[in-house]
Amino acid sequence: MKKQVKPFNNMQSVIAFVLILLLAACGSNKQVSKVDGKVKSDQPFTSAEYRTDDNYIRYVASEESADLSAAKSLAQIESQTGLVMQANKQVEGMFSNYLNFSKGSQSRDAAKHIQYLFDGIIQLRLPRTAIIGEEVYVDKKTGKYTCYVATQISIDELEKESMRLAREEETLKELINENEYRKFMEEKLREKRASR
Numbered sequence: 001m002k003k004q005v006k007p008f009n010n011m012q013s014v015i016a017f018v019l020i021l022l023l024a025a026c027g028s029n030k031q032v033s034k035v036d037g038k039v040k041s042d043q044p045f046t047s048a049e050y051r052t053d054d055n056y057i058r059y060v061a062s063e064e065s066a067d068l069s070a071a072k073s074l075a076q077i078e079s080q081t082g083l084v085m086q087a088n089k090q091v092e093g094m095f096s097n098y099l100n101f102s103k104g105s106q107s108r109d110a111a112k113h114i115q116y117l118f119d120g121i122i123q124l125r126l127p128r129t130a131i132i133g134e135e136v137y138v139d140k141k142t143g144k145y146t147c148y149v150a151t152q153i154s155i156d157e158l159e160k161e162s163m164r165l166a167r168e169e170e171t172l173k174e175l176i177n178e179n180e181y182r183k184f185m186e187e188k189l190r191e192k193r194a195s196r
Contacts, residue, residue, distance in 0.1 A: 044135045045150040057090055058132070058152040059083040068136065068145045075147040076131065083129060083151045090155065091162045097184075129153050 045060045052058050059082035063074035133150035 044148045045133050050133065050150050052086065054155070056152045056154055057083060057086045057158065058150060059086055060133075060148060060150045062146055062148045064144050064146045066142075066144050068147075071136065071145040071147040072134070072149075075134075075149040076151075079131075079149040079151045080129065083153060087153060087158055090158060094159065094162065128157050 043062075050058055050060055059079050061075050061078035061082055063071050063078055065071040065074060130152055131149060132152050133148070135148045137146045137148075138144070139146070
């Protein structure tokens with residue numbers, strides 16, 4: 001005697017199979033999206049809190065190595081180097097704007113001496129540099145570690161350190177009036193806030 005399969009049981013099997021597929025697809029924890037055959041994956045430290053803003057200069061770097069401590073050290077060095085470069089741009093812009101605003105013809109002479117100031121910053125005299133994030137990933141196929149490091153420095157602290165260095169350098173000390181500079185920076189800050 002032949003056993004008959006009820007249609008309702010087949011429908012339950014189909015629904016169960018579809019639900020299992022949906023649950024498997026939803027269970028994936030990778031944050032990827034495909035566009036025209038390309039895959040984009042989210043990397044750490046890309047949100048707004050890790051970008052340079054009005055208060056902090058921030059920099060994110062990553063390095064890869066088969067040795068975990070080497071990956072971390074290299075990423076920290078790369079992040080610190082990038083932060084120094086960003087700090088130099090900030091200080092260069094800050095003093096160039098001030099000298100163009102206040103001294104005009106003397107700014108050419110000052111430009112030669114500003115390099116001294118930048119050298120002081122490059123020599124890691126950066127105040128209160130902080131690592132604000134560090135994440136390590138391992139590639140299971142190759143066994144290599146990738147370390148991401150995010151660093152930051154306070155713009156206020158950077159400006160204070162820059163003024164301290166400027167006071168130590170005789171030529172800049174003659175060209176930069178600290179009270180005048182503070183007024184200049186306060187005016188720039190008011191303009192920035194007003195433009196928002």
